[in-house]
Amino acid sequence: MIPAPPPTALDDNHGLAADWRRSLADAGPEAAQVLAALAASDAAAMAAHFYHVMMDDPRASRLLSHEQVRTRLQPAMQRWVRDLLCAAPDTVEGLVAAQRVVGDVHARVGIPVDLVTRGTRILKQRLFQSIAEQAGHGQAAHAAIASLTASFDIALEGMTLAYSSARDRSSRTDAAYRLFSLVQNVGAERERQRALLLDWENTLLYTLASQCDPLGLPSLSRSEFGLWVTHKGIPSFGESDETRQISALIADVDRALRQTQADGDDPRARAARLQEIRTRVGQIRSLLGMMFERIGEMDASCDALTNLLNRRFLPTVLRREIDLAVKSRGSFAVLLLDLDHFKSINDAHGHEAGDRALQHVAALLSQFTRGSDYVFRYGGEEFVVVLVSVDESQALAIADGLCRRVAESPVALPGGHTLAVTASIGVALYDGHPDYERVMARADAAMYQAKKRGRDRVVLADGTQPEAPGRVSLQRP
Structure with a gap:
């Protein structure tokens, strides 16, 4: 039966x-x-x-x-x-x-x-x-x-x-x-994060050796490596003994760095504190290697055309960023980017040119955002960028830079021809609302206003824009 x-x-x-x-x-x-x-x-x-x-x-x-x-x-x-x-x-x-x-x-x-x-x-x-x-x-x-x-x-x-x-x-x-490994090449990402950690450590060594004030050195948690651990490493590898130990060691390093600043010019105290920091950083490096070895090379189930993250992971990322923002009293921003007049590109130059334009913009977005940020192919000619740990001015500066880069970087076509593309970007800062659909809807409304105001521009969601027509919820059966 x-x-x-x-x-x-x-x-x-x-x-x-x-x-x-x-x-x-x-x-x-x-x-x-x-x-x-x-x-x-x-x-x-x-x-x-x-x-x-x-x-x-x-x-x-x-x-x-x-x-x-x-x-x-x-x-x-x-x-x-x-x-x-x-x-x-x-x-x-x-x-x-x-x-x-x-x-x-x-x-x-x-x-x-x-x-x-x-x-x-x-x-x-x-x-x-x-x-x-x-x-x-x-x-x-x-x-x-x-x-x-x-x-x-x-x-x-x-x-x-x-x-x-x-x-x-x-x-x-x-x-x-x-x-899902979040990156196309786990080996390359492992080396990138090791390099970022080493770069932070070397900067610390130089600062202390030259008797400079370490006050200007960013804490490890706020460094590129630290942001990657919090916003990508832990979600990617999951909550485990290794990720918890790395988080605890980063906190220990930051405490030791603050104490180094309080030690003033005492060379013995500085030397002892530096040794403590280097020991902790070495432990972090070892744990990081163990995590990457265990995860191995994975099939990154991403968008086939652009190699960006698939939109189905966007709710997961936004839920975590909201949770982190609440715990840290911080913020993040969502950028919704839409290529202007994309249909006319396909009509005039063919779908291959349209695909090249999408791949070109995807590469620009990946290149000119931080390793701790997220870039998604949202669908069609739309992309979403989640900027972690930013305020309004930082988010607008990044969005303006991306908008300018797209406009100033024509797409290379066969035969030596080029194709000019522009983008309209809506920016929405997390406003404390616990529903991630709200920040997406605000970014969508701002992007729609960027289109209405002439395209090739950035608009910040301020709560006055009407909801964009035809908006579709992220949460689908």
Whole structure:
């Protein structure tokens, strides 16, 4: 016997909607009137109470700010409560679909499931009290409570289905990402990182030997090597004993460097501190070699045309950068770059010329970004650059430089011909919102404005740009 195919999200939606319609029919019109009255009188108070309780939990307060709650989340929760209380047979299909969207958002942001279930429990308890106060304890009140319980339970089930599906997809992608080397040649990357570490060490030796003030020397964690470890090394190799030891050793080196600065001109103290730093750096070098030897040469599952990272890894990278930004109180930026008039390039010069243009721009983006940054082929003629550990001025300077490099570097075509290309770039700085789709949407809106303002330019997302038409979410089934 051939097994039946697994149920789809559409099947789940129809099943939940059918259950919801039955519960509403069983409750009857009097219960619906009780709940509708409750929606009009209590929805705002319920939303405020929900977030008052939620923000007492340190996990929620780390993810959400009071400003976000006041301006965006509380009004959205008020609408959610009102929609559930006013549910009708002809609206439940849309309501079930809306719960799946909420579940997807919770998965992207990383809201713990127990916080959501606690919140719905608290809301139900308060709403039960309000029903008793407004409708007494008669048959209509009991039917309203039963209907309300069913609506909340079905809504939570729809959220949980979407949440589980999204988390499963994310886990699979994260696992693939950890097995994925992030570079085309592991041997070359190993030598590059060894060289960066050696360069930092040699700069330190020169600074101390020449009796210069080491205050101007960047800490190891802020060096190119340190940024690579934090933003690429650990995500690539995964959390392991080696990566944890390297992180701890980098912190030890930075502490010793600060103490060297405090030692002043005492040559013995400086010499002892320098030996301590060099010992730690040697241990880091050894651990780095062990990690690269274990990972070996891998098949880098990247974009076949440009050899850039595949966009399916973008949510993994953005989730980690948001987590790092929250922990370090830092920031990062997303650049969304679109080649101008790309269709006319294909039409006038053929698809081979278009492919050459994409490969040319991909090479420029890789060459003129830092080793700790990420460059993705986003799709078609679009690219995404994730600039780690930057502020607004740094992000704009890099974006302006990339825009200029593209414009000043024509594409070489067969026969000695060249093709001029330009790019429009939207820049969005991480604004503290826990959902990575938000920073992508802002970069997309800014890029769309760069197109409208004449192309071949950089536009910074400032919150005033309308959403770009036709935007597609990163999170796909």
